[in-house]
Amino acid sequence: MSNPQRRPRLPRGALTPDLIVSTALRLLDEDGAAAFSMPRLGRALGADQTAVYRHFSGRDDLLLAVADRLLQEAFEDFTAAPYWADTLAELCRRIRATYLAHPAAAALSGPRTTRGTAEMRAADTMIGALIGAGFDGTRAAMLYRVVADFALLWSGGEAAFHSLAPETKAAEVAGASLAYRAADPDSHPHIHAIRDHLPKVDPDELFETALGLLLDSIVRESGDDGKRPWS
Amino acid sequence: MSNPQRRPRLPRGALTPDLIVSTALRLLDEDGAAAFSMPRLGRALGADQTAVYRHFSGRDDLLLAVADRLLQEAFEDFTAAPYWADTLAELCRRIRATYLAHPAAAALSGPRTTRGTAEMRAADTMIGALIGAGFDGTRAAMLYRVVADFALLWSGGEAAFHSLAPETKAAEVAGASLAYRAADPDSHPHIHAIRDHLPKVDPDELFETALGLLLDSIVRESGDDGKRPWS
């Protein structure tokens, strides 16, 4: 009577950390951050709700592994560009592209980094670019952190925004547009003056602009006057 | 018999949105983001666990109000600096200072903004600075978003990091330092070369450096050659 067809036990070794991370990433991509939970993940794997705990010590541990997977994906097949500043820019763009492709996962990983092999390789490439540009150790360390943190935080923030519930996100966008348009010319003259331009700012251009401003200053400081190839 | 001294009912009007937000902020500051919950907030107010729902439609709604409070605090008593670029810089620093003073609250508000009066006033000031510097509407809108988003996302990221559990945070810092120090000179020569400088990057300097690089590019683009006062 009881057992209304219970699922057959999964064979030993059916669950691997790799499979679990992949499934978690798929779940996050498909259903969003809010819908993600350990029980769901277990069920999606065709396993018990608590099976994942045999491979990860907890939710946090798992999400860290997901974050690592994202960085792997971001830096896969990366090769340095001829000019050092382009290398920096490309690495930043890759981080952003990956985070925007997996917004829920990126939002949940937050400001955590893993020092996995992918990240270390990217860091080495960035630092190499900066040292090749002539910066000394102290300054290279600082500028590496500036560029890397910029890319991670900016992309992470965008991802977090995109992983809001669709209604919330829509309300946010519409609300902003409305608030600008309704700005009182007396108390907020400058917002009023550019009220039509504000909602038209494109996220891609915005990122490129910020990145460009940052890198321009760095290029200038390096003493390079143009796009001299970097060997 | 039953009722082991139940709390007397709170007088009508004892709970106001303002008091609730203040208490939430205090709770977040004292106990951290992980310990925050609606029941706890209710109890901290000396009320029922669910009392807050009479004033906010849900947890999210409440956190949005907290975010608004943070921005109010950030921009309180702000007055523009003589030079336009200093105005931009100061506003960014204020956002960061406030977020770092309330990391848990900042981390939970995430990438949400509220278009409250404080935020609108700050936006107007920033945009005014940019227009005063000679940028046209399109460019002023873009640069406003660059600077504002930079400050919010960077500060938010730092805040999120600081609101991690203390052990997690410590492990993160120690792990990074260790990973750099252990970097293999063959596969990661550049990390190895500056391994002693990397852990020494100071967060305050890091922010100031990033902000400076960004603003330098903007000042340069404006055509200003120096700190000409802005009227």
Next chain:
DNA sequence: CAGTGATGTCAATGCCTTGGACTATAGTTT
């Protein structure tokens, strides 16, 4: 072929968010 350790399953705990029903009361109306 018994032992053992790893891996999947089950049951249970305590917390959370949220919704609905209930109740006391301040302010309004008569």
Next chain:
DNA sequence: AAACTATAGTCCAAGGCATTGACATCACTG
């Protein structure tokens, strides 16, 4: 002043989540 009403605080309950500890099964080992 008495009745009314909407609001604000309370109670209760449903359903979900993270995590833990006990149990079962299975591959390998000596």
